[in-house]
Amino acid sequence: MNLGELRFMQRKVILRVVSKFLIPFILLFGLYVQWHGDFGPGGGFQAGVIFASAFILYALIFGVEQTRKAIPAWVTRSGLAVGVLLYTGVGVATLLLGENFLNYNALAHDPAHGQHIGILLVELGVGITVCCAMITIFVAFASRARS
Amino acid sequence: MGVTVIGIIRIRDLFSVVILTGVFSLLGAAIYVVMDAVDVAFTEAAVGAGISTVLMLGTLALTSRHEKTTGQDRSLPAALIAIIAGAFLIYGTLDMPTYGDANAPINKHVVPRYMQESSKEIGLPNVVTSVLASYRGYDTLGETFVIFTAAVGVIAIIGRGRRKRKKTDETKGADA
Numbered sequence: 414m415n416l417g418e419l420r421f422m423q424r425k426v427i428l429r430v431v432s433k434f435l436i437p438f439i440l441l442f443g444l445y446v447q448w449h450g451d452f453g454p455g456g457g458f459q460a461g462v463i464f465a466s467a468f469i470l471y472a473l474i475f476g477v478e479q480t481r482k483a484i485p486a487w488v489t490r491s492g493l494a495v496g497v498l499l500y501t502g503v504g505v506a507t508l509l510l511g512e513n514f515l516n517y518n519a520l521a522h523d524p525a526h527g528q529h530i531g532i533l534l535v536e537l538g539v540g541i542t543v544c545c546a547m548i549t550i551f552v553a554f555a556s557r558a559r560s
Numbered sequence: 561m562g563v564t565v566i567g568i569i570r571i572r573d574l575f576s577v578v579i580l581t582g583v584f585s586l587l588g589a590a591i592y593v594v595m596d597a598v599d600v601a602f603t604e605a606a607v608g609a610g611i612s613t614v615l616m617l618g619t620l621a622l623t624s625r626h627e628k629t630t631g632q633d634r635s636l637p638a639a640l641i642a643i644i645a646g647a648f649l650i651y652g653t654l655d656m657p658t659y660g661d662a663n664a665p666i667n668k669h670v671v672p673r674y675m676q677e678s679s680k681e682i683g684l685p686n687v688v689t690s691v692l693a694s695y696r697g698y699d700t701l702g703e704t705f706v707i708f709t710a711a712v713g714v715i716a717i718i719g720r721g722r723r724k725r726k727k728t729d730e731t732k733g734a735d736a
Contacts, residue, residue: 446602451684454598456692458703462606469614490715497708500701515697532684532693539704546711547611553718554618 432474439467447540451529457536461543469551477555489545489552496542503534561587575617575625582613599688 447460472480504515512519517531564584568577585608592601657664674691684690692700 451686451689453686454602454688456599456689459599459602459606462603462611466606466610466614469611473614493708493711497704500704504697504701515701517694528690528694529684532689535693535697535700536689539700542704542708546707549711550714551611551614551618553714554615554622557622557718 428474432470436467436471439463439470443467443544447536448533450536451532457539458543460536461540461545462547464540465544465547465551468548472551472555477552480552484548486552489549492541492545493549496538496540496545499538499541500535503531503538507531561591572626574620578613578616578620581616582609585609585612599686 443460443464443466446455446463447457450456450460468480468484471483503517503520507516507519508514510519515531515535517528518524520527520530561584564580564587568580568584571577571580585604589601589605589609592598592604674687674695
């Protein structure tokens, strides 16, 4: 795929319409995998990748400039750090509550309930970091190709 | 899978090769589903077949679409090394317990505890998630840091140049 083909892809009407139709569902599925990972297959990592793939599809069809309007660089860059900080923050919170690092039992009175909260927050951190990392890497490559 | 591998080796058009590696990953994901490892299959399908294919396409857009052929033919020594390494790997698997053996060491160590106690201790139906996020929380934290570092590395190497170029464009516009 060279530059010409990339432009060709951006002009195709069918691709534009179908991807516009699909992207909300991809985002919804990403959220489902994120919050439902403790009951079904999936979790933060997979959810982050699916969520990012929606933005990557958008970037492929509508161009990087448009994508950067939808999700600016500062959002993905700070998102990278926010995810990791959320994960370690949960660990530090358990430390402050008098338990071992990342021992979620301390987060609620009922240990199982605490585990639930901890896993949910940690998976959210993983999801944010993975999603932002994928978008950052793709945009870095794609904007190189454009110039 | 064998057919796709032969295709990947033989075809010189890199665009088709990238798509074939995506097909290979998807077939791998199907095998994981057959082996009841749904979480792994999910990751393989999303990352191996999806994201890495797109990233390879992005790299192709940066470089060229066709493989450059070198003058000399090195396929014979390469094949020899591959066959020797493969023979060692197969020799290594001869000692392994049969797949799904309940008495295998991997099913004796911590797995019974995870399977029996995790519903009491963690209360989640998906044991994979409770192992990943709670029992092995440190490992997952490390993985998250790896991904963070990878993205930061990409920004540091090729993300910054773009911004600089944009700035020079702006100053050019101001001059004009």
